[in-house]
Amino acid sequence: MTCIHDGILRAHMDGEFSGAELAGVTEHLVSCAHCRGLFEKLRAERTQTENLLATLAPAADSIAINPAIAYAQFNRQFGTAPEPKATLIARLFAPHWRPAWGLAGLAIVVAILVSVNPVRTWAQRILAMLRVQKIQVVTIDPTTLMSSSEPDSRPYKLINQFIADNVVVTMDPGKPDLVSSVTKATQLAGYPIRMIGSLGAPRSVEVNGETAFQMTINRDRVATLLDEIGRSDIQIPESANGALIAVHIPKTVISTYGDCPVRHRYVSSNPQSQAEALAERKMERMANVKDTNCTYLIQAPSPTVSVPPDLNMSDIAEAALELAGMTPAEAHSFCQTVDWSSTLVVPIPRNSSSYETVTVDGVEGTLITETLSQGNRYSLLWIKNGVIHSLAGHGNSSDALSLAASLR
Amino acid sequence: MGTVQTLSRSMTVRESSSEHWEENEFRGVFFQHYARIVSILVRLLGDLSHSEEVANDAFWRLYRQPALQTDGNVGGWLYRTATNLGIDALRVSGRRHQYEEAAGKAGGEREISGPLDDLLREEKCRQVRAVLASIKPTQAQLLILRSSGLSYKELAEALDVKMSAIGTMLSRAEEEFRNRYLALHPNEEEL
Numbered sequence: 001m002t003c004i005h006d007g008i009l010r011a012h013m014d015g016e017f018s019g020a021e022l023a024g025v026t027e028h029l030v031s032c033a034h035c036r037g038l039f040e041k042l043r044a045e046r047t048q049t050e051n052l053l054a055t056l057a058p059a060a061d062s063i064a065i066n067p068a069i070a071y072a073q074f075n076r077q078f079g080t081a082p083e084p085k086a087t088l089i090a091r092l093f094a095p096h097w098r099p100a101w102g103l104a105g106l107a108i109v110v111a112i113l114v115s116v117n118p119v120r121t122w123a124q125r126i127l128a129m130l131r132v133q134k135i136q137v138v139t140i141d142p143t144t145l146m147s148s149s150e151p152d153s154r155p156y157k158l159i160n161q162f163i164a165d166n167v168v169v170t171m172d173p174g175k176p177d178l179v180s181s182v183t184k185a186t187q188l189a190g191y192p193i194r195m196i197g198s199l200g201a202p203r204s205v206e207v208n209g210e211t212a213f214q215m216t217i218n219r220d221r222v223a224t225l226l227d228e229i230g231r232s233d234i235q236i237p238e239s240a241n242g243a244l245i246a247v248h249i250p251k252t253v254i255s256t257y258g259d260c261p262v263r264h265r266y267v268s269s270n271p272q273s274q275a276e277a278l279a280e281r282k283m284e285r286m287a288n289v290k291d292t293n294c295t296y297l298i299q300a301p302s303p304t305v306s307v308p309p310d311l312n313m314s315d316i317a318e319a320a321l322e323l324a325g326m327t328p329a330e331a332h333s334f335c336q337t338v339d340w341s342s343t344l345v346v347p348i349p350r351n352s353s354s355y356e357t358v359t360v361d362g363v364e365g366t367l368i369t370e371t372l373s374q375g376n377r378y379s380l381l382w383i384k385n386g387v388i389h390s391l392a393g394h395g396n397s398s399d400a401l402s403l404a405a406s407l408r
Numbered sequence: 409m410g411t412v413q414t415l416s417r418s419m420t421v422r423e424s425s426s427e428h429w430e431e432n433e434f435r436g437v438f439f440q441h442y443a444r445i446v447s448i449l450v451r452l453l454g455d456l457s458h459s460e461e462v463a464n465d466a467f468w469r470l471y472r473q474p475a476l477q478t479d480g481n482v483g484g485w486l487y488r489t490a491t492n493l494g495i496d497a498l499r500v501s502g503r504r505h506q507y508e509e510a511a512g513k514a515g516g517e518r519e520i521s522g523p524l525d526d527l528l529r530e531e532k533c534r535q536v537r538a539v540l541a542s543i544k545p546t547q548a549q550l551l552i553l554r555s556s557g558l559s560y561k562e563l564a565e566a567l568d569v570k571m572s573a574i575g576t577m578l579s580r581a582e583e584e585f586r587n588r589y590l591a592l593h594p595n596e597e598e599l
Binding site for chain 2: 005006007008009010014016042045048049050052055056057058063065067068070071073074077
């Protein structure tokens, strides 16, 4: 048998082998004086080196380190709070507030202000094209990987990272203004703000600033993202590569009535409070009864989305709908029926939601009803004078119509 | 999986200038590795606060590399980076020590601060560190990490080599270390 390499002898000395390997080396050492000599030389070198290096070992009590204190010092030294861009992106795209599908309508229009989950948001952002003149509902399967993603899941993080990397915010909405009256909200928003007359004074009125952002579609990056989240089956059309999509969202006003949960308005840069906020949101999701006596009215002028004239929106929308949970065939057939230049497409979960077309405020509207264990939740959507309205709350869907009738 | 990692890494190279880790994940990694990294650096540098500075530098570099969140070998990366920085710092302080000695500032002026055993131990540490600073950085890195208790697997991850190569690398490094030590301190043949 040929002699053993010194690296193998060295590993053998450290007990790195077992089974047949161990037996082979041991057997050879018994029979080969040369290798035994080498082994002994290596052992001597190891011992000498170990002894010398052992003098460097610090006394155990001399390096008592408290990671929490060290981390605080690290933060002070380097200021690891997110940069402005990241803060803004986090604020824009984080799931600010519940309730989920009760706000479906406007959650989609103002996708960056209200997100139910990341992919839906991402898909919706792509879907909310050009100037919205009408609303169309599409049902999706909420059990797919993407639609059921939790905020702390890997797909969620990957998509958030993707958005942070690729979306350029050109207009920062700043902090929302909490105002004391609808009159004040009208002044700030620059268009007439209405209130639900039959519910009395709103509990809170919040004016969100203008927002604008843009993204250039990089087909390779999108493909990488889709690959990473396990949806490499979805194809982004070649023609979309390099297309710049710019979104502008005017000021939106959110009024609440009744016992509404406090909104998680900002994502703090403090890891501790982020974790707390996340935990709190999870608790709310589990309980999800806090807002059963809460009604929302959201008013938002149509966002405008600029896309290159030759961009085939239908192809991109197909990909986005597949991501949101439709089969390719469903997505293709649905996309043929939609005028993407003027339609806001609202995806709703297939198994727990239904929708109907109703007359509201003198125009055609869409009433979405979601069946939950603690009762129904409705979301009534319509567009009047260029302003998208979303009225959401708990109870019978007929309540929505009577509340809408009292708008003034 | 390999493809995914390669792609995400290449994306980061392009965009790393304004990116960083998600805070909670980073905090978790910091808590998991910080104490051990510092204790390894203390072996190299001898001084706790200096070691913490170097460790912070390594963690700061990590913070700016968000692709490592999904890399799966954050520990290896940290040990590699921290010991690289530590060896650099050791070499710098070694050179400074030489200058000081040449200028007559070191040696005789050192205060006698404890029993003889402590002084001898301190002197031995200085010699060992001088040898570590003089051999190839990868070898010094390997020896200090092994001496700090890292397994073959952890060493392979830290040095980004195959586990089967560790035995050979260790024997070469030990031979080099021993030879260099004897060359610098010929009177200590028995070590």
